Amino acid sequence: MFSKLVLRNSIRSHKENALFMGSLIISIIAFYVVLSLSNQDVMRYLKTLESDAIQKLFAMITVLYGFTLFIIFALIYFASKYQIERRSHEFGVYIMMGMKRVKLFLMLFLEDLSSSLLALLIGLPVSVLITEIISLLTVKMVGIGFMGHQSTFSLKAALITAAGFVAVKLVAFLVLTFSLARKEVGTLLADAPDNVRKKSYPVIQILLLLAGAALLIYAYILGISGDAWENVKTMGTTVFFGTLGTVLVFRGIRFVIGLIAKHAKGGTLPVFTFRQIEDTVIFKSGTMAICSLLILVASACLSAGVATFASYNMYDNIRIDYTFTNFFRGSGADPLKKIEEIGYADEFSYLGEIHISRPYIVGDENYDEAFDGHEFSEIMNELDPGFDQHWRNDSLGGFPFMIRLSDYNALVVAMGGEPLVLADNELGLYRSETFANTEDLDNAVLARHPKVRLVDKEYTMTGTMQSYPIVTDMFTTLSAALIVPDADFDLYENGYTETYVNGVLDRSRYSKDDMVENYQRLNRVFNRFGLEYESYLQHMGRQLFYLVAASYVTIYLALIFLVVANTILGVQFLMGQKRASKRYKTLVKLGADHKTMYRSSKKQINWYFGLPIAVAAASTVFATRALFNGILSSRTRTNIDELLPWVLIAVVIFVLVEYLYMHIVKRSSSRFLETLMTPEREE
Amino acid sequence: MEPVLKIDSLKKYYGKGESQTKAIDGISFQVMPGEFLGIMGASGSGKSTLLNCIAAVIKPTSGSIEMEGKEISKLSGRKLADYRGKNMGYLFQSFELIDNLTGKENILLPVSLHGEKQKEGSERFEKLVSYLEIKEILNKFPSQMSGGEKQRIAAARALILNPGLILCDEPTGALDSKNAKALMTKLQGLNQEESATILMVTHDSNAASYCSRIMFIQDGLLFHELRKEDGEDRQAFYDRILAVLAQLGGGSANVL
Numbered sequence: 003m004f005s006k007l008v009l010r011n012s013i014r015s016h017k018e019n020a021l022f023m024g025s026l027i028i029s030i031i032a033f034y035v036v037l038s039l040s041n042q043d044v045m046r047y048l049k050t051l052e053s054d055a056i057q058k059l060f061a062m063i064t065v066l067y068g069f070t071l072f073i074i075f076a077l078i079y080f081a082s083k084y085q086i087e088r089r090s091h092e093f094g095v096y097i098m099m100g101m102k103r104v105k106l107f108l109m110l111f112l113e114d115l116s117s118s119l120l121a122l123l124i125g126l127p128v129s130v131l132i133t134e135i136i137s138l139l140t141v142k143m144v145g146i147g148f149m150g151h152q153s154t155f156s157l158k159a160a161l162i163t164a165a166g167f168v169a170v171k172l173v174a175f176l177v178l179t180f181s182l183a184r185k186e187v188g189t190l191l192a193d194a195p196d197n198v199r200k201k202s203y204p205v206i207q208i209l210l211l212l213a214g215a216a217l218l219i220y221a222y223i224l225g226i227s228g229d230a231w232e233n234v235k236t237m238g239t240t241v242f243f244g245t246l247g248t249v250l251v252f253r254g255i256r257f258v259i260g261l262i263a264k265h266a267k268g269g270t271l272p273v274f275t276f277r278q279i280e281d282t283v284i285f286k287s288g289t290m291a292i293c294s295l296l297i298l299v300a301s302a303c304l305s306a307g308v309a310t311f312a313s314y315n316m317y318d319n320i321r322i323d324y325t326f327t328n329f330f331r332g333s334g335a336d337p338l339k340k341i342e343e344i345g346y347a348d349e350f351s352y353l354g355e356i357h358i359s360r361p362y363i364v365g366d367e368n369y370d371e372a373f374d375g376h377e378f379s380e381i382m383n384e385l386d387p388g389f390d391q392h393w394r395n396d397s398l399g400g401f402p403f404m405i406r407l408s409d410y411n412a413l414v415v416a417m418g419g420e421p422l423v424l425a426d427n428e429l430g431l432y433r434s435e436t437f438a439n440t441e442d443l444d445n446a447v448l449a450r451h452p453k454v455r456l457v458d459k460e461y462t463m464t465g466t467m468q469s470y471p472i473v474t475d476m477f478t479t480l481s482a483a484l485i486v487p488d489a490d491f492d493l494y495e496n497g498y499t500e501t502y503v504n505g506v507l508d509r510s511r512y513s514k515d516d517m518v519e520n521y522q523r524l525n526r527v528f529n530r531f532g533l534e535y536e537s538y539l540q541h542m543g544r545q546l547f548y549l550v551a552a553s554y555v556t557i558y559l560a561l562i563f564l565v566v567a568n569t570i571l572g573v574q575f576l577m578g579q580k581r582a583s584k585r586y587k588t589l590v591k592l593g594a595d596h597k598t599m600y601r602s603s604k605k606q607i608n609w610y611f612g613l614p615i616a617v618a619a620a621s622t623v624f625a626t627r628a629l630f631n632g633i634l635s636s637r638t639r640t641n642i643d644e645l646l647p648w649v650l651i652a653v654v655i656f657v658l659v660e661y662l663y664m665h666i667v668k669r670s671s672s673r674f675l676e677t678l679m680t681p682e683r684e685e
Numbered sequence: 686m687e688p689v690l691k692i693d694s695l696k697k698y699y700g701k702g703e704s705q706t707k708a709i710d711g712i713s714f715q716v717m718p719g720e721f722l723g724i725m726g727a728s729g730s731g732k733s734t735l736l737n738c739i740a741a742v743i744k745p746t747s748g749s750i751e752m753e754g755k756e757i758s759k760l761s762g763r764k765l766a767d768y769r770g771k772n773m774g775y776l777f778q779s780f781e782l783i784d785n786l787t788g789k790e791n792i793l794l795p796v797s798l799h800g801e802k803q804k805e806g807s808e809r810f811e812k813l814v815s816y817l818e819i820k821e822i823l824n825k826f827p828s829q830m831s832g833g834e835k836q837r838i839a840a841a842r843a844l845i846l847n848p849g850l851i852l853c854d855e856p857t858g859a860l861d862s863k864n865a866k867a868l869m870t871k872l873q874g875l876n877q878e879e880s881a882t883i884l885m886v887t888h889d890s891n892a893a894s895y896c897s898r899i900m901f902i903q904d905g906l907l908f909h910e911l912r913k914e915d916g917e918d919r920q921a922f923y924d925r926i927l928a929v930l931a932q933l934g935g936g937s938a939n940v941l
């Protein structure tokens with residue numbers, strides 16, 4: 003009899019609560035996706051690069067798993083709480099019939115267990131399928147198809163998923179039943195009491211709304227002007243004002259909804275519908291604000307993740323494949339010669355030196371006086387007075403490096419770029435890509451052709467700011483350098499000139515898919531002959547690591563946040579509706595049919611989800627712009643048009659998730675309203 | 686004159702075979718326009734089943750219920766909802782006001798529910814507001830009203846669409862005697878001045894004494910009927926009601 007009860011109860015609750023079951027399955031997927039990350043093709047590939055980065059990423063996965071556990075706990079706790087609250091009357095009846103609390107506890111435990119098992123039964127295969135799809139998709143998008151696909155399935159991941167899931171559910175269960183056990187039977191039997199509206203003054207509501215809007219706008223301005231990224235303090239201020247603004251807006255929005263309710267017309271039950279919405283805004287403004295912020299974080303993460311992913315180009319056409327080390331000019335070691343000796347020069351379509359040095363005045367070895375760029379600084383200051391003084395002085399004021407023009411041009415042409423043309427008395431400006439975010443400003447300054455002095459000669463700076471790579475990876479990065487005509491370079495160099503030998507591989511010799519294997523083959527050879535070098539593979543590995551770390555983590559977090567926010571909203575709405583069941587019963591008694599009430603309920607759901615989403619959407623526009631300003635490289639930023647389709651995909655995913663959730667909540671609400679349709683007279 | 690409500694050999698049985706319960710076992714009666722009919726009976730006598738049948742909440746096993754010439758058991762969906770809302774005004778023991786709507790919004794709820802023109806609603810609204818003396822509480826929420834105020838708001842709501850029949854389900858059940866008296870006076874006034882037809886189920890003999898006719902139900906059958914004589918004052922009628930109730934209480938051994 004007892005087991006029959008358990009079975010019937012659990013079947014009923016699965017049928018009744020798609021939202022709850024959905025949350026459980028999503029939790030399982032979330033766990034498994036994180037845990038099986040190391041089995042993804044792209045991860046296996048990163049491992050072959052033996053980059054330290056991968057260790058960092060795997061260390062991060064543990065953190066991510068812990069974080070997911072925590073978030074999922076909140077999700078399950080919330081969803082279960084609704085389940086239990088919904089049934090409190092039923093529990094009260096069991097106890098009144100003489101069921102011992104221990105037995106009730108056991109019954110709930112068994113029901114909980116059966117729902118966990120069912121969720122695992124559905125969730126695990128689904129998550130294996132999903133990770134498999136993710137693995138295949140990323141391989142395709144990243145362009146490492148040569149790796150060959152291997153199944154991502156990991157028994158260990160599946161077991162830890164199951165263990166983590168059951169543990170989280172158990173803890174949630176214990177916390178919930180503990181609070182249930184302390185309740186008196188009378189409290190259980192009574193329906194949840196109605197919330198009583200506290201008196202609130204419209205003036206205060208308007209003030210809250212205005213203050214909230216003002217704070218939000220201030221945060222937006224900080225965000226898009228880039229001020230937010232200046233330091234931790236301004237970032238903290240931006241986030242704080244944004245959060246507080248959102249909370250206040252939801253506190254004050256009550257006024258607007260109340261106003262709409264008072265003048266609501268059209269459709270059926272307009273006043274009732276808006277009073278219901280007003281209720282949720284009054285009693286759940288905190289939850290709505292939190293959910294709005296979660297949705298904001300989710301959508302910002304999603305667009306940042308998608309954009310990072312899309313902006314990554316595995317095989318940058320403008321690339322140097324090898325750079326052989328750093329030695330001083332004329333010091334004897336000559337990788338160029340060595341490569342020819344061992345017979346590998348044919349592998350390259352270009353193999354050449356690049357020289358980098360610092361100017362000095364011969365005789366007194368004076369570096370400080372060797373360059374005067376004050377006109378450049380002045381024009382920059384004039385064009386952008388807010389531009390950081392310190393950074394400008396550092397970039398051109400003191401001791402700039404020099405790059406030899408013909409070396410640079412040969413390299414640029416080998417990479418398929420346009421050479422920089424300079425007259426004898428002209429200089430070009432170079433910045434490494436990581437420092438190139440001043441491109442627009444620099445070009446504006448260069449267009450005014452500022453005069454500068456190098457050693458004892460006047461020059462005009464010209465052309466556009468150059469940022470082609472001069473080494474393949476990390477041997478050197480230059481915050482600012484002057485591109486100097488050969489004759490003058492040779493004249494001014496200080497004798498300690500760094501020289502790199504760059505090689506661009508002959509791309510006609512192998513297909514794109516053999517790329518990595520080819521690097522690995524050459525690396526073995528160069529290692530054997532004791533050449534010091536860095537290869538594009540390292541660069542690629544690091545880039546891929548950043549890409550995978552950033553986009554995986556952000557997209558993953560985005561989805562988790564989205565799911566949590568929506569589940570909270572959905573559960574809150576359904577709980578609120580249940581609490582308001584008396585009102586719906588009254589409507590039925592007054593002759594409302596299911597269709598009318600369902601229409602009102604749908605409208606409420608649209609508003610209840612729509613308000614947080616709308617506020618989040620407005621914030622997302624600014625947050626995403628701020629994020630792009632802050633994290634994307636200048637090259638990516640100039641390609642913002644190319645990002646657009648990706649952002650659109652993100653938007654579509656987002657809208658789809660929201661639609662799905664709203665649809666599920668609407669269906670649950672419809673079923674609930676159906677149960678109220680028989681207006682029996684109670685004695 | 687055609688009756689507003691015509692009930693003919695109405696039966697409602699629950700269950701089957703031996704465990705069958707005959708909640709209503711063949712009741713017939715009519716309610717004429719402008720009548721103020723009371724229905725009294727002990728718990729389990731079948732009066733709530735009767736009320737549920739009239740309100741089209743449950744379907745009778747057999748027999749017919751005609752409301753203004755229309756058989757209501759044949760109604761369904763939108764027509765049924767309209768019947769509940771438009772042809773009938775319902776006054777509940779527990780008021781059934783929606784707690785997050787103001788008094789005015791509660792009263793106008795049936796207007797928006799049944800798509801009536803707001804303007805026609807508003808004329809009637811003004812009239813009811815002044816008759817029931819609820820102008821002061823229109824913008825209050827139910828939690829800020831006294832029981833009597835709530836019931837007067839509920840009465841205005843029941844009357845807003847000018848229904849053919851007003852069903853009152855223990856309307857004084859949750860009121861103190863003073864408020865109960867005030868409400869009954871208003872209902873009686875509506876009945877006499879506006880010829881509103883009222884059917885009231887009640888336990889309260891005091892409230893019942895405002896009716897023009899009272900039917901007593903026991904075990905699913907009509908047990909007795911009292912009519913207020915012309916010129917009979919309320920006190921005398923009240924005494925007669927008490928006498929019947931005393932016999933009802935004495936069980937079937939003392940049937941009249």
